[in-house]
Amino acid sequence: MAFKLDAKIPQGKLAEKWSNHKAAIKVVSPANKRKLDIIVIGTGLGGGAAAASLGELGYNVKVFCIQDSPRRAHSIAAQGGINAAKNYQNDNDSVYRLFYDTIKGGDYRAREANVYRLAEVSNLIIDQCVAQGVPFAREYGGLLANRSFGGAQVSRTFYARGQTGQQLLLGAYAALNKEIAAGSVKSYPRHEMLDVVVENGEARGIIARNLVTGEIERHGAHAVVIASGGYGNVFFLSTNAMGSNGSAAFQCYRKGAGFANPCFTQIHxxxxxxxxxxxxxxxxxxxxxxxxxxxxxxxxxxxxxxxxxxxxxxxxxxxxxxxxxxxxxxxxxxxxxxxxxxxxxxxxxxxxxxxxxxxxxxxxxxxxxxxxxxxxxxxxxxxxxxxxxxxxxxxxxxxxxxxxxxxxxxYTMGGIWVDYNLMTTIPGLYAIGEANFSDHGANRLGASALMQGLADGYFVLPYTIGDYLAAKIQAPKVDTNTPAFEEAEKAVKEKIAKLMSINGKQSVDDIHKKLGHIMWENVGMARTKESLEKAIVEIQALRKEFWKDVKVVGDPMSFNVELEKALRLADFLELGELMARDALNRAESCGGHFRSEHQTEEGEALRHDEEFSYAAVWEYKGMDEAPELTKEPLIYEETERKQRNYKD
Amino acid sequence: MNFTLKIWRQKDAKSKGAFETYQVKDISADTSFLEMLDILNNDLVHAGKEPVAFDHDCREGICGMCSLHINGLAHGPGQAATTCQIYMRKFKDGDTITIEPWRSAAFPVIKDLVVNRGAYDQILQAGGYVSVRTNSVPDANAIPIPKADADESMDAAACIGCGACAATCKNGSAMLFVAARVSSLAKLPQGRVEGARRAKAMVAKMDELGFGNCTNTGACQAECPKGISIAHIARLNREFLAAKIQD
Amino acid sequence: MNCFLYNSSVGKKLVMSISGCALVLFILFHMSMNLTALFSAEAYNMICELLGANWYALVGTAGLAALVFIHFAYALLLTWNNYRARGTQRYAVTTKEPGVSWASKNMLVLGVIVLLGLLLHLTHFWAKMQLVEIMGGHESMVDGKMVAATDGAELIRYTFSQWYNVVLYLVWFVALWFHLTHGVWSMFQTAGWANDTWYPRLKCLANIVATLIFLGFAVVVIFFFVKANCPCCGGCC
Incomplete structure (x- = not known):
């Protein structure tokens, strides 16, 4: 059954869509917010900002991260800066210009409405961060400084030395700490989400593993927000942190959430x-x-x-x-x-x-x-x-x-498919930041990832989630003793038991390196039909090898890094194939996706707008089954799509 | 290069730990210290033994996840670097390297070289923030901030919360960590507003959690991978004492 | 007690800082006083008379005793806290961090040496001067003869004619020197009066103060030792 995708893009002029939408969506009263629980997975710029803002609004928030503290999320490693259309440099920047640069930079494979909203709220982000005490670089007059970045002809990037991501994350983390102190947010560090629980078609909670004790825990909520970042580590070698993984997103996909444009990978x-x-x-x-x-x-x-x-x-x-x-x-x-x-x-x-x-x-x-x-x-x-x-x-x-x-x-531009409200195809399940697919199209511009994470977390999700939760104000606390939770927990425990029992000859890293090699050689910077078909076959074989020959030592009921890595690699081995399939399907070149067969005479990416102006949304059908493709057409009302030209 | 490693192994928080000795061979000088441990761990897994647990994540010196007391120094040899930024060319072929976890009462060992640094989170939860709500803020350029102040705030904000300061301090004091946050916010008009409350609350929490007292040895500053100055401790003292005297 | 000077780490350190500062000022005064003995025994004894069992001298002595007690008691308290904060498991290997002074890590040991030296010093001088007056006496037995409680010059002459006293006092001064090289700048730091620009200046100041105090005391001790044991004139020069 293919997805019935409704991106829920508001009517009206591009510049008015977000205001109109905010006016039209439902809100939850303060008294009712207290009764509603939200789980946030990940504490980077998206998750941290969202958890803090939702806690501030009065929801009961549980926030999970795999590191020992929310402050360690990989957003921290972003160096360069964050874009905003402030036009403080008086170089004729504007919301429209930021929108246009982002759409063009993404090679016309992003939704106009989402990108415009991103550009619109970009200015609020800078205001917010300055108020939180983020020490942005300043000029001698005491006002904010800017620098220029790739893909733009204006200076619109705000920065804090080479540690902009760190400073923005510390801002979000501080906001989160404020809410943890206030009791509205409860933090679960060293916890990893291993499954999302779906009941009657709606997200109802998660199964998590306490990484210190190895215990498997159930957590129920009225909505679940995935902010677990990207899956670049499928390549083994990447600029991502060692712990960065695609597993949280992949469990959503496995449970029925659409996964969009998985092949869009940014090579820095x-x-x-x-x-x-x-x-x-x-x-x-x-x-x-x-x-x-x-x-x-x-x-x-x-x-x-x-x-x-x-x-x-x-x-x-x-x-x-x-x-x-x-x-x-x-x-x-x-x-x-x-x-x-x-x-x-x-x-x-x-x-x-x-x-x-x-x-x-x-x-x-x-x-x-x-x-x-x-x-x-x-x-x-x-x-x-x-x-x-x-x-x-x-x-x-x-x-x-x-x-x-x-x-x-x-960076991975692809991710869980979301509508304009950032909700996935599973009601009550949201995805924000790098974990979703939305705003960067086929290529992300520098200094835009921080912008998107914070935009989603501070200024979009806290509003749009209310539209869904308004219908839940009568709902009781989620009962975690239901068959859906039982089954999810059982499946997780079985998967762990299976991994522990294989006792093969190869370490997790041995196999991960092989996967990385296949991915880089065949699904890397330049892809061809042949290389992708080869990759699919090889990854399938490697996956079989993994489930027969991996060696996971130690006790699952304790701190066990090998088990953590094995669980993540199991998902990467499926995700890698999905990426190859998506890349194979997209017989054009656009942004970070370069198919050698599709290039101009000068060697530039050659898009085929007639055929591929869509987001490719994949539906899980089983580990060894081909996923099913649904297309969300991308309609360009405001921008004229051109061959990207950075020559003149 | 070949090395002998003496590594602290401890099953869990409750168990007693001990050093174990390992050999690693044919390590390239361009290998990072943690990659060297990866190599050891991969060998251990192949031998069916449990690998050495150690914290790490970004491996570019910014997340603050890695720790390790190497040959008696927090984050190993070399100044202004985290363990993940140490390369084996810093050692001599044939060296014996002793690797211990952070040792501090407030950082109990979880396993092997992994410790619980939750105390740092708790200190920040006590007041390491500016109480502003999302969206309820003025324009970013509404308040000019002298560049020197913003720069000094940034110097302090470079703290990555790795715990090296308390781990290296002979007194187990977290003053540099607390001071970095208090000082960073104290230098900005946005943070000034609740400066007194913050300094008092964070120091109280630090004391409550069992960290020691600063005796100005400056070891924290010497071992801080971000080179944060104890001048921020002086500012914290100033902030705290001024706040207390006004009470 | 619910006072930050007792129940907060920074407050406790402030007590150390202020008591230490007062003791440094006293030592500076004491040193200047001693120096007069180099030039004139009468002048020195005049000061000794002023510091007999007068009410202001007694108040001063009590104050000093209290300062020493507070400084030392707080040192013990802080050290105990710090010891517990280090945890039960110690590092197997430790290396001195670059730029960290030895004195800064051994303040308690140095403090104990200073305190022992002080006790010795009190038995040599205070017990034979102010204490005698407090007890209502006017002289005490020194080197087989009665010496007036106000005759500090004679006490100095006698005490430092003995080589072992000279050695003990010099050890004491060296410990004090180390203690002050860290203590003097540290008290500014604890009070919050320091920054990166001032560290070099404050540390320089600390070294100057410590060295000045060392030299000021040591010169008197050596002067009187040489005077008493000069090989060329047998103490007549």
């Missing part, structure tokens, strides 16, 4: 290249470096050879022998093209044999020109901590020699 252009086989994760160097850094590879292959042999230093290569390929190909945006474009351009050069390290998978990011122009001190002020970090990792000083960078998996 400026990461430190892989150095060996034992590496555990990839380190991102902030995109803000592209403000002053110039990306290049040598023009001559003999220079490349000499670099690899170590007989030539990059700084010795003459200016005329350097190929600043982004500036050459995209004169208007230069080094500040969107991430997908920059990543693919790097891959193109490396594929052509110009990769500058032993593996052939690296390009230079050079500050020589900037240091000459601005002086070392200014560069140090701007990027000092990033330069130090780079030197710590690689033993090379970026003041002396250019950095080596290469693209790495960074």
């Amino acid at each position: 252009p400026t990461c430190i290249p892989v150095h060996g086989t034992q590496q555990s994760k990839l380190t991102l160097m902030s995109e803000s470096l592209r403000n002053d850094g110039r990306i290049w590879v040598p023009k001559k292959l003999e220079d490349v050879k000499a670099l690899r042999a170590g007989t030539l230093k990059p700084s010795d290569i003459k200016e005329e022998d350097r190929d600043y390929y982004l500036e050459r190909r995209y004169p208007a945006f230069g080094n500040l093209v969107p991430r997908d474009v920059a990543s693919r351009a790097a891959k193109e050069r490396c594929d052509a044999g110009f990769g500058v390290n032993e593996t052939g998978l690296a390009v230079f990011l050079d500050f020589k020109t900037a240091i000459e122009r601005l002086g070392k001190d200014i560069i140090k002020q701007r990027y000092g901590n990033l330069f130090d970090m780079y030197e710590e990792i690689t033993d090379v000083s970026p003041y002396e020699e250019p950095m080596q960078i290469f693209p790495a998996v960074h």
